[in-house]
Amino acid sequence: MSTHLGAAPGQIAPTVLLPGDPLRARWIAETFLDDAVLHSEVRGMLGFTGTWRGLPVSVQGSGMGQPSMAIYVHELFSAYDVQQVVRVGSCGALTERVAVRDVVIASGACTDSSMNRLRFHGLDYAPVADFGLLRAAYDAAQRRDDVTAHVGLVFSGDTFYNPRPELTEPMVAHGVLAVEMEASALYTLAAAHGRRALAVCTVSDHVVTGEETTAEEREQTFSAMVEIALEAALGPADDGLSAPVA
Numbered sequence: 001m002s003t004h005l006g007a008a009p010g011q012i013a014p015t016v017l018l019p020g021d022p023l024r025a026r027w028i029a030e031t032f033l034d035d036a037v038l039h040s041e042v043r044g045m046l047g048f049t050g051t052w053r054g055l056p057v058s059v060q061g062s063g064m065g066q067p068s069m070a071i072y073v074h075e076l077f078s079a080y081d082v083q084q085v086v087r088v089g090s091c092g093a094l095t096e097r098v099a100v101r102d103v104v105i106a107s108g109a110c111t112d113s114s115m116n117r118l119r120f121h122g123l124d125y126a127p128v129a130d131f132g133l134l135r136a137a138y139d140a141a142q143r144r145d146d147v148t149a150h151v152g153l154v155f156s157g158d159t160f161y162n163p164r165p166e167l168t169e170p171m172v173a174h175g176v177l178a179v180e181m182e183a184s185a186l187y188t189l190a191a192a193h194g195r196r197a198l199a200v201c202t203v204s205d206h207v208v209t210g211e212e213t214t215a216e217e218r219e220q221t222f223s224a225m226v227e228i229a230l231e232a233a234l235g236p237a238d239d240g241l242s243a244p245v246a
């Protein structure tokens with residue numbers, strides 16, 4: 001056990017999917033994993049371990065915002081030796097190039113959070129995704145015909161209700177596709193611990209058009225994102241074409 005996770009040593013897999021919503025964690029475990037076991041419910045932040053295509057994988061709720069997420073990811077890395085974390089989140093689209101229910105694979109994350117500046121004594125740091133996970137997620141998304149995926153920057157904000165809407169236009173002009181609340185600190189923590197991280201997010205709402213999904217849809221319907229994350233972390237289905245030549 002660690003301070004905020006109830007799992008016994010060895011109960012968490014080297015690969016963890018990380019939704020903010022603990023109920024999305026339960027839906028993922030029940031929908032995509034075989035033999036999923038609940039191993040943590042401290043503060044209601046549910047964590048499960050099961051298998052996907054025979055490979056061990058865990059799913060852990062992280063809460064909303066970088067301080068909450070960082071508690072869980074720090075403990076996953078330092079107490080459970082987790083090797084790779086793929087955030088499976090929701091995000092708000094900032095540009096009409098991106099539609100509700102599209103998937104955004106975050107190559108890097110800007111932020112207004114002070115967490116990185118505290119770590120680097122006021123200097124800026126550029127948090128980026130693990131390239132291997134990023135490339136694998138892009139490839140997994142390209143194999144599907146049921147979702148449009150975008151690779152680019154997200155903005156990991158400390159506030160959900162944006163106090164500075166005038167910043168949306170310059171951010172979009174500088175390549176930011178969507179807003180969410182965790183990727184930046186996740187990427188920094190992974191770098192600090194020498195582990196792999198990626199954020200794959202489904203667009204739950206559109207900051208420009210006002211279109212939005214319901215809370216239930218955000219909890220239980222973002223399947224493509226989950227399958228892309230699983231394939232990125234654990235490998236594509238064996239299609240028989242990649243078997244080694246005898």
Ligand SMILES: O=P(O)(O)O[C@H]1O[C@H](CO)[C@@H](O)[C@H]1O
Pocket residue numbers: 019020021063064065088089090091160180181182218
């Ligand atoms: O749906 P999740 O993964 O929680 O992600 C997004 O949703 C929450 C805000 O509603 C924030 O955590 C944001 O990053």
Ligand SMILES: O=c1cc[nH]c(=O)[nH]1
Pocket residue numbers: 090091092093160179180181204205207
């Ligand atoms: O942080 C978030 C997450 C989803 N949608 C938003 O607008 N912001």
